[in-house]
Amino acid sequence: MATLAPSTPHVLHLSLVVGGALLDDAGERVGRVDDLIVRLEGEEYPPVSGVVATVAGRQVFVPWASIAEIAEGRVMLREERIDLQHFRRRAGEVLLRKDVLDRQLINIDGARLVRANEIELVRLDGWYRVVGVDVSFRGLVRRLLPHAFAERIAAGEFLDWASIEPFTGHVPTVRLRVPHPKLARLHPAQLADLVEAASHREGEEIIEAVRTDPELEADLFEELEDKHQLEFVEDRSDAEIAQLLGRMEVDDAADLVLQLPEERREDVVALLSPVQARRVRTLLGYDPATAGGLMSPEFVCLHAEATREEALERVQQSKVHADGVSWVFALTARGRLQGGVPLADLLRAEPGTHLVEVVRSVQRVSPDADLEEVARLMTDFDLTVVPVVDAGETLLGIVTVDDVLELVLPESWRRRFNILGGG
Amino acid sequence: MTRFIGRLGLRNQASIRMLAVFGVLGPGLVAANAGNDAGGVATYASVGAKYGYDLLWMMVLITVSLVVVQEMAARMGAVTGKGLAELIREHYGPRWSILSTVSVLLANLGICISEFVGISAAIGLAHVPAQVSVPVAAVVIWLLVVRGTYKIAQRVFIAMTIPFFAYPLAAILAHPDWSAVGKAVVVPHIQFNSPYLLLFVATAGTTITPFMQLYLQSAVVERGLGPEDIPAERAEVVSASIFANLIACFIIIATGATLYVHGERTVSSAADAARALAPLAGRFAEALFAVGLLGASLLAAAILPVTAAYVIAETFGFEKGISRRPREAPVFVAVITVLIGISAAVAMIPGVPVIKLLVLVQVVNGALLPVTLFFVWRLARNRELMGSYRNGPVFDLLAGATVAATSALSLVLLVVTLTGNA
Numbered sequence: 001m002a003t004l005a006p007s008t009p010h011v012l013h014l015s016l017v018v019g020g021a022l023l024d025d026a027g028e029r030v031g032r033v034d035d036l037i038v039r040l041e042g043e044e045y046p047p048v049s050g051v052v053a054t055v056a057g058r059q060v061f062v063p064w065a066s067i068a069e070i071a072e073g074r075v076m077l078r079e080e081r082i083d084l085q086h087f088r089r090r091a092g093e094v095l096l097r098k099d100v101l102d103r104q105l106i107n108i109d110g111a112r113l114v115r116a117n118e119i120e121l122v123r124l125d126g127w128y129r130v131v132g133v134d135v136s137f138r139g140l141v142r143r144l145l146p147h148a149f150a151e152r153i154a155a156g157e158f159l160d161w162a163s164i165e166p167f168t169g170h171v172p173t174v175r176l177r178v179p180h181p182k183l184a185r186l187h188p189a190q191l192a193d194l195v196e197a198a199s200h201r202e203g204e205e206i207i208e209a210v211r212t213d214p215e216l217e218a219d220l221f222e223e224l225e226d227k228h229q230l231e232f233v234e235d236r237s238d239a240e241i242a243q244l245l246g247r248m249e250v251d252d253a254a255d256l257v258l259q260l261p262e263e264r265r266e267d268v269v270a271l272l273s274p275v276q277a278r279r280v281r282t283l284l285g286y287d288p289a290t291a292g293g294l295m296s297p298e299f300v301c302l303h304a305e306a307t308r309e310e311a312l313e314r315v316q317q318s319k320v321h322a323d324g325v326s327w328v329f330a331l332t333a334r335g336r337l338q339g340g341v342p343l344a345d346l347l348r349a350e351p352g353t354h355l356v357e358v359v360r361s362v363q364r365v366s367p368d369a370d371l372e373e374v375a376r377l378m379t380d381f382d383l384t385v386v387p388v389v390d391a392g393e394t395l396l397g398i399v400t401v402d403d404v405l406e407l408v409l410p411e412s413w414r415r416r417f418n419i420l421g422g423g
Numbered sequence: 424m425t426r427f428i429g430r431l432g433l434r435n436q437a438s439i440r441m442l443a444v445f446g447v448l449g450p451g452l453v454a455a456n457a458g459n460d461a462g463g464v465a466t467y468a469s470v471g472a473k474y475g476y477d478l479l480w481m482m483v484l485i486t487v488s489l490v491v492v493q494e495m496a497a498r499m500g501a502v503t504g505k506g507l508a509e510l511i512r513e514h515y516g517p518r519w520s521i522l523s524t525v526s527v528l529l530a531n532l533g534i535c536i537s538e539f540v541g542i543s544a545a546i547g548l549a550h551v552p553a554q555v556s557v558p559v560a561a562v563v564i565w566l567l568v569v570r571g572t573y574k575i576a577q578r579v580f581i582a583m584t585i586p587f588f589a590y591p592l593a594a595i596l597a598h599p600d601w602s603a604v605g606k607a608v609v610v611p612h613i614q615f616n617s618p619y620l621l622l623f624v625a626t627a628g629t630t631i632t633p634f635m636q637l638y639l640q641s642a643v644v645e646r647g648l649g650p651e652d653i654p655a656e657r658a659e660v661v662s663a664s665i666f667a668n669l670i671a672c673f674i675i676i677a678t679g680a681t682l683y684v685h686g687e688r689t690v691s692s693a694a695d696a697a698r699a700l701a702p703l704a705g706r707f708a709e710a711l712f713a714v715g716l717l718g719a720s721l722l723a724a725a726i727l728p729v730t731a732a733y734v735i736a737e738t739f740g741f742e743k744g745i746s747r748r749p750r751e752a753p754v755f756v757a758v759i760t761v762l763i764g765i766s767a768a769v770a771m772i773p774g775v776p777v778i779k780l781l782v783l784v785q786v787v788n789g790a791l792l793p794v795t796l797f798f799v800w801r802l803a804r805n806r807e808l809m810g811s812y813r814n815g816p817v818f819d820l821l822a823g824a825t826v827a828a829t830s831a832l833s834l835v836l837l838v839v840t841l842t843g844n845a
Contacts, residue, residue: 102513115740143517199504200649
């Protein structure tokens with residue numbers, strides 16, 4: 001939790017401002033304050049740009065220029081008369097009470113969803129700005145009490161708005177893609193957790209925001225649970241799905257293809273680049289519960305006579321992800337798997353060393369090996385990577401520990417209280 | 424290509440989803456079946472024993488109301504992806520939301536107590552004292568819910584309610600006067616005396632209970648059903664509601680054709696209600712009834728605390744689905760534990776005034792139902808929230824009438840019980 005510096009001015013609670021009186025410059029009541037308007041884009045602490053009020057039974061818009069003061073229980077106008085425009089939402093405008101208060105927000109610092117019990121405002125450089133969100137019990141209690149008591153509950157600690165990202169998908173005028181720049185601070189796995197925890201629309205909003213960075217989007221999809229993957233791609237065109245797949249690890253891409261309805265699979269795969277399409281098809285040919293289905297066809301292998309430098313260069317140039325290059329594999333003259341060298345060993349070896357001098361024999365499995373066999377092998381031999389070979393000892397792919405761990409983790413460890421869903 | 428497609432066809436998510444919707448265990452069926460719980464069976468048996476088929480016409484109306492209400496809850500879950508408590512908080516603010524949360528908590532606690540009473544009554548037919556059966560049941564339910572083999576448990580509990588199918592058979596074997604039954608279904612039959620009206624209202628109240636809407640909507644959300652699943656989910660909800668209420672009708676017919684005909688007009692124990700199964704099961708009637716009552720009570724006793732925990736999590740914004748271990752979701756587990764603990768403890772007290780408790784439960788439920796139904800109705804017709812999935816004009820009229828009628832009945836019950844006319 002972040003608090004502003006001690007010297008900060010008085011903290012205004014949104015819930016005490018709305019419902020208060022709209023007063024003219026002489027302090028005469030002219031109406032009731034319904035809501036405060038902000039625009040969320042751009043500024044770190046969004047300023048209030050206007051007030052929605054009910055005057056003589058009509059909902060009107062009061063522009064910031066006409067407002068002298070915002071305080072608990074009242075909003076004071078500069079002039080006696082104001083031009084009463086009928087209130088209509090304009091593009092990009094967000095109503096603090098209607099659209100943000102009591103709703104779910106993303107707390108970027110904790111990478112979790114929180115509910116806004118109170119929205120805190122402070123007058124900073126001439127503007128009333130949204131500075132934070134209270135998610136504490138104290139904030140909720142204040143909301144429950146009558147105003148006279150509520151005002152006596154002091155402001156507690158609250159989350160700094162700088163680490164808050166609200167959902168705006170439900171705001172009719174902000175329907176289009178909203179950039180949520182703060183989301184970029186999160187790890188793809190955290191983003192995936194948020195997507196899974198949020199409602200479908202909110203999850204959609206996170207993914208839409210992340211789509212501006214296609215690489216990040218692909219990483220997010222790699223982390224999403226299978227059942228959620230389809231949820232967020234089924235409305236996309238084949239070409240869009242193919243674009244996404246093209247950026248994902250091949251084994252994760254193949255898993256996603258499997259989630260698609262049968263009639264779409266081939267159409268989507270056909271739109272991949274020839275190399276990717278071939279790899280995905282190869283993986284799809286295997287039963288997903290076996291080593292063949294788990295493996296990634298992306299790895300680094302060289303002839304056993306190659307030197308340390310050649311091997312390191314290949315690692316540098318390859319786009320294989322970090323787990324996949326933790327071992328470099330050596331092939332015999334006939335292209336069979338001879339063994340492997342941990343990347344760390346290779347780095348420590350003398351310059352000019354040939355792979356054959358440092359190569360170790362490695363445990364291997366056939367594509368038909370089941371999950372249990374692969375997991376046991378990894379446990380018994382402390383492996384993070386297991387090569388998969390065919391009957392002729394040709395290296396087909398590698399299974400990395402992350403793919404296995406995901407599957408052997410008991411269901412109940414991964415997700416608790418998912419019980420309302422039933423069978 | 425055909426190779427991988429053919430082989431992996433079963434992993435097709437869409438077909439799995441359809442299976443889940445049409446399968447044995449749709450959320451609608453769980454909700455509706457949990458409605459035929461201890462309190463429900465007791466009420467239906469009383470209705471049949473006391474008034475024969477006189478109240479059957481009402482079951483038609485109640486079924487229509489249940490379908491209307493449950494359909495709205497399921498549709499809202501699918502469209503918004505949010506639970507009912509969450510929507511109430513977002514649209515009506517914390518005061519209403521806490522009011523309904525607290526009453527849900529109280530009502531669920533009350534019903535949960537009655538489930539444990541049902542459990543002890545069911546096992547009691549085998550002469551096992553409540554002081555043994557109730558703690559064991561409580562521990563089993565807690566472990567299933569918190570330690571997470573709940574999915575299997577749910578199947579087992581549902582399967583255990585299968586003996587209730589015995590009621591249609593028992594009803595047929597009791598050779599009721601079918602023309603009288605048919606007439607009772609079609610022709611409304613009202614007596615203006617307070618016991619009759621009270622039983623009328625109690626039947627409506629036990630068939631349409633707030634936790635059923637809360638559970639259903641949260642379960643639809645939890646399953647990740649979206650707008651495209653609405654037709655399938657609607658079919659599931661409608662058929663499950665009709666199915667569960669048909670069973671209820673047959674309980675009334677079976678008791679009406681046996682107990683009522685033989686002049687045994689009051690059902691005061693589980694053994695009484697079991698006797699209605701005698702035409703079918705003879706001396707096994709008690710055992711059959713016990714298994715069914717046990718299954719229904721266990722199912723509801725497991726669902727109620729979980730629903731309460733979800734409602735609290737949704738209202739206050741505590742961690743829920745995202746939680747992985749009990750210590751990461753302490754409030755969630757605490758609510759479940761406290762509810763099960765208190766319910767079991769109360770049900771175990773020797774000579775506990777069960778009837779008074781059940782009356783109290785009905786009062787709380789009666790007060791809560793109009794609130795819940797009103798919110799369900801208002802939210803389901805909200806254009807901004809539901810868009811093109813909001814209530815259509817005709818349906819909305821029906822829904823409004825249902826809410827008004829059910830609320831009026833609940834308030835009648837509330838007044839009657841509070842003024843002591845019961």
